[in-house]
Amino acid sequence: MLxxxxxxxxxxxLRIRKVIQGTKVDxxxxxxxxxxxxxxxxxxxxxxxxxxxxxxxxxxxxxxIAVTAAYCSYMYSKSALSFWELPTSNNNRRxxxxxxxxxxxxxxxxxxxxxxIMINFLFIGSNRLYFNNNQLLANDTISAIFIMPPLLGTNxxxxxxAFIATDILLSIGAGLVxxxxxxxxKHQYQERKAYSNK
Numbered sequence: 001m002l003x004x005x006x007x008x009x010x011x012x013x014l015r016i017r018k019v020i021q022g023t024k025v026d027x028x029x030x031x032x033x034x035x036x037x038x039x040x041x042x043x044x045x046x047x048x049x050x051x052x053x054x055x056x057x058x059x060x061x062x063x064x065i066a067v068t069a070a071y072c073s074y075m076y077s078k079s080a081l082s083f084w085e086l087p088t089s090n091n092n093r094r095x096x097x098x099x100x101x102x103x104x105x106x107x108x109x110x111x112x113x114x115x116x117i118m119i120n121f122l123f124i125g126s127n128r129l130y131f132n133n134n135q136l137l138a139n140d141t142i143s144a145i146f147i148m149p150p151l152l153g154t155n156x157x158x159x160x161x162a163f164i165a166t167d168i169l170l171s172i173g174a175g176l177v178x179x180x181x182x183x184x185x186k187h188q189y190q191e192r193k194a195y196s197n198k
Contacts, residue, residue, distance in 0.1 A: 011033075011036070012110055015106060016103065016106050016110075018100075019100060019101070019102060022084075022098050022100035023099065023100070024096055024098055025096075025097040025098065025099050025187070025188050027185055027188050027189075030181045030184055030185055031181075033181065034181045034182075037109065037174055037178070038174050038178065041171070041173065042174075044116050044117075044120070044170060045059075045062060045167050045170060047120070048163040048164075048166075048167050052159060052163035053156060053159070053160055053163075054160060054163050054167065058164065058167070062167060062168070062171045063171075065171040065172060065175065066172070066175040066178075067175065068175065069172045069176050069179065070175040070176070070178045070179035070182065071179060072176075072179065073105055073178070073179025073180050073183075074182050076102075077101075077179060077180045077183035078183060080101045080102045081099055081100070081102055081184065081187075082099065082101050083097055083187055085097055085098075086098060097188060099187070102180045105176040105177060105179075106177065108172065108173050108176055109174065109176060110173075111173075112166065112169035112170050113173060115166050116167075116169065116170050119162050119163065
């Protein structure tokens with residue numbers, strides 16, 4: 001968990017720097033980063049179902065919240081993002097698209113992710129590893145690695161509400177990032193289409 005947090009923090013710091021300064025639009029990288037952010041959020045939410053005791057029916061409102069956040073972010077990014085073109089070379093009419101903006105979207109995602117990871121450290125620790133619904137390795141001293149026990153002991157109701165609240169934040173954060181990236185991909189597609197029609 002700690003290694004994942006450090007790796008994720010480095011990637012997010014680099015992404016925020018590019019969001020502020022501007023970066024070349026690369027459709028493949030945009031898709032990869034979207035999948036990465038969704039995967040991290042999905043892993044933590046999945047952890048809530050298996051470890052935190054959150055009922056699986058909550059996946060429906062989580063998905064609805066994520067889709068709504070993605071749509072709102074997509075619409076917001078139309079005015080929040082700025083695009084500009086630079087030529088690839090002096091003797092070539094082709095241009096490269098650059099973009100910047102939408103910093104608040106990443107800030108929301110970072111805050112949600114940070115709160116969620118703190119909940120993990122406080123209430124779960126790193127002593128439970130799940131591979132599927134029927135196989136819990138925490139009780140198997142041969143297979144499980146006991147890294148860190150939970151820092152706080154609390155009742156199950158408080159823990160459940162903490163998981164649900166942070167899962168909602170994660171769903172919103174992931175949806176916002178996906179919506180922003182979807183707007184970038186659409187802009188790039190429209191630019192390529194316009195160029196091919198010239």
